[in-house]
Amino acid sequence: MSLNILVTNDDGLSAPGIRALVEVAQEFGQVYVVAPDSPQSGQGHAITLEHPLRLKEQRIFGPNIPAYACSGTPVDCVKLAKHVLLKNEDIDLCVSGINHGSNASINIIYSGTMSAAMEASVEGIPSIGFSLLDYSIEADFSAAKIYARKIIKQVLEQGLKETLLLNVNIPKLPADAIKGIKVCHQAEGHWAEDFLENTDPMGRTYYWLTGKFTLAKEDENADVCALENGYVSVVPSMHDLTAYPALNHLKFLEEV
Template identity: 55%
Template structure:
């Protein structure tokens, strides 16, 4: 049987350890093509390049692996997927996996995530897609403890498919392998960032700002991604990119608009 074709991307850049780990895990499942940003693109959300040129080049990061095609792209994570599907891949991939992100993309963080936006871009094109994130921001984070869970989720997605209009947002707690309790299907927790800007003055006298903030969990439910992560589970949230609040349509229809 033909091996599945797996498109691998991320937002931390093509040399990021999380991406390199994901590539190695996916090579045990199928044929891999990598298209990833040539520099970190964290927090880019679903930005695309429309006022500048895009560049892509074939690269070889792993000198011991001559079979895996890898391309760096000057654009955003969403750009990488668009370019991969339109120009770089010889056929439509069977699945797109994005990550492994250095840091959490649970709860409200999914809105800002370049990792998830790459997966969503693939989902928009009708390709099963999953974003993976580890709740550890360290560049030298250990991703190996979740290898089995990551491969299990991808294999199940390849076998069963992912419903149209849905991508999976997978977050992995920062734990030792023996501490992981399993995988839990969850809803996105209601949370927010209590933000402020740290205003400073440059040596030249110009004001500048650093965005800072604290994560506020507003949800006490035990069926959320935040609960799962806090209790040792890998969280899987089915995420849709149809942003319509269908349950509110009738309410708005009752307004006196006509």
């Protein structure tokens, strides 16, 4: 029986990265695509509560691949796929991306691509987010496709524990320069934000977010370092944010 595979992203239905992922995913089953109708980078886990959502069918990946542009966020796309478009079908796998740009380290929490994958995991759908460390619209996805294929194949064969999602990042290198796959933890780091501050034509101050990613420490088992060393990084991630090691330490709060 054919598998049902949902493909989504945050760069929008027309991004080259999602086309690359559709091409790989269709080797494994029936693909359905629901992706934003405009770029939604940095949308994190936002959902649309205040407005209605629309879906527009656009068979841009061929006659046999139902594809929809959604007016909402990446997380809205997954919700609509699961609860409207495919409400009578099982979704066996959700793949999100291939993102134009890194989602390693703390970027996972800002990323619409990874939040879509996380939403699928909340729904009990095994899910993988893929990102290539190249922001360019003309990025070369050929190596990323090779590794996406390997990882999807393994996940489908071996299974992925429900509630887990994989955060896969691929270095900007030709396939033969990539050293392999490394299973990593999320690097501790943050954006040293820098706001561009300026004045608009009406004389009012405005601030525009920019910034530089800053790693807290070098750690070869962290995703950022694996990528710097030429590996594809895979971070098993989860939507249970509980800091389990802290549960006992905080018992003092129960005494007050």
